[in-house]
Amino acid sequence: MxxxxxxxxxxxxxxxxxxxxxxxxxxxxxxxxxxxxxxxxxxxxxxxxxxxxxxxxxxxxxxxxxxxxxxxxxxxxxxxxxxxxxxxxxxxxxxxxxxxxxxxxxxxxxxxxxxxxxxxxxxxxxxxxxxxxxxxxxxxxxxxxxxxxxxxxxxxxxxxxxxxxxxxxVRFSQRSDLSDLILVASRSHRDERLEALISALQLGGSRAVGSVGCKVATILRGETDLYISLSGRSAPKDWDMAAPEAVLLAAGGRFTHANLKELTYNTGDVRQAGCLIASHGKAHAALGECAARAMASIDPGFPV
Structure with a gap:
């Protein structure tokens, strides 16, 4: 126990x-x-x-x-x-x-x-x-x-x-090559930058799901492999991310900024802004590197 x-x-x-x-x-x-x-x-x-x-x-x-x-x-x-x-x-x-x-x-x-x-x-x-x-x-x-x-x-x-x-x-998928990974994305919180980033990553496919908790659950079941949140002034909050991150981390996955910096909570700013990536962990570093490089072209100066 x-x-x-x-x-x-x-x-x-x-x-x-x-x-x-x-x-x-x-x-x-x-x-x-x-x-x-x-x-x-x-x-x-x-x-x-x-x-x-x-x-x-x-x-x-x-x-x-x-x-x-x-x-x-x-x-x-x-x-x-x-x-x-x-x-x-x-x-x-x-x-x-x-x-x-x-x-x-x-x-x-x-x-x-x-x-x-x-x-x-x-x-x-x-x-x-x-x-x-x-x-x-x-x-x-x-x-x-x-x-x-x-x-x-x-x-x-x-x-x-x-x-x-x-x-x-937990049943993480065995997919590890970026070209095979399945993205779970939001239905409503998508803009041109996110679409451009997804295209740049050249993943194996995607599906749209609601709540962040529901998205992370698809990773835990092995149905998908990663989730990306891309936002600035209007961003997910601490309460959107903390519980899904805890479960994913406990399972052996990862949830970080694209530069691999950890998410932090109770900082005085409840927004979880930037380019955030949740994954089963098998290709997390490569995902972060590719996302950071892509964002430098898509939106120079965007804090990943």
Whole structure:
């Protein structure tokens, strides 16, 4: 079993994983209910339609899962020496340019993939990441519609569970030549620069998937091999990347900037800007080198 040595004092790994399972499957039930227009469990109100003065199913689902996760972690571990941060609480908690004073920090995204949730593609996720300093040590990526709970303990192991607790292993593909690699890309966050970069890499193929968590899951299943995020002022945030990175790292993959610099969290800037590459790791250095070289021509001066 994964060790408790990397957790705050008084928190056991077995106890933490048990609570994360309970909270994750509870979040799945909440989100699936809102997605279908059903009455949500755990006492949360049914979503009002926007035209009736409500905020609609997306906002209702976001807020309900946010409250479910924050209350659950707070009540299960009242004395734990960690801080809780979520996408929904960030505006109240964060001051631009100032990191939170927390050695241990939970970074939560109660609903990653809002457009896919609204459009009914099923490609949305819940992210929970425990960060120490500026790096993730544990991550959970829940895919409610697929009934998949991906768990990663960095330096230890990563695996997938279903609702019964049945585990299945990570199955990275054996593809290693750049010309064979399959890219998983965003449907909505694509521009001419990204299209030019993908063309320059001369990969073996691509597919479009929603949430970052869902994208990384395709790498973990061996369906694809890499994901690229290319952005500047409008960029993914800490809560988009921390949990998927933790699971991928725990599985033996990599998630870095094109120059192979590590992603960092709780820096005072929640944007994860630049040219970011997540992969199964087999050709990561070559991918970074090729991407950095291509970006020097596509957009000179772009910080990779």
């Amino acid at each position: 994964p060790s408790s040595a990397l957790l705050p004092a008084g928190v056991s790994m077995d106890g933490l994983l048990a609570e994360l399972r309970r909270l994750s499957w509870g979040a799945a039930d909440i989100l699936r209910a809102y997605a279908r227009g059903d009455q949500p469990p755990h006492g949360f109100p049914k979503a009002l339609r926007v035209e009736d003065g409500g905020d609609g199913p997306v906002s209702a689902a976001d807020l309900a899962v946010n409250r479910w996760l924050l209350d659950g972690l707070s009540s299960a571990f009242p004395d734990a020496d960690w801080t809780l941060l979520s996408e929904e609480t960030a505006k109240e908690q964060l001051t631009e340019g100032v990191p939170l004073e927390a050695e241990w920090l939970w970074i939560l995204d109660p609903l990653d993939g809002t457009k896919d949730f609204l459009q009914g593609t099923g490609e949305y996720a819940v992210h929970l990441a425990l960060v120490k300093g500026q790096r993730p040590v544990l991550g959970v990526v829940l895919l409610p519609e697929a009934d998949e709970l991906w768990i990663g303990v960095v330096g230890e192991a990563a695996w997938c569970e279903d609702r019964t607790g049945q585990r299945s292993p």
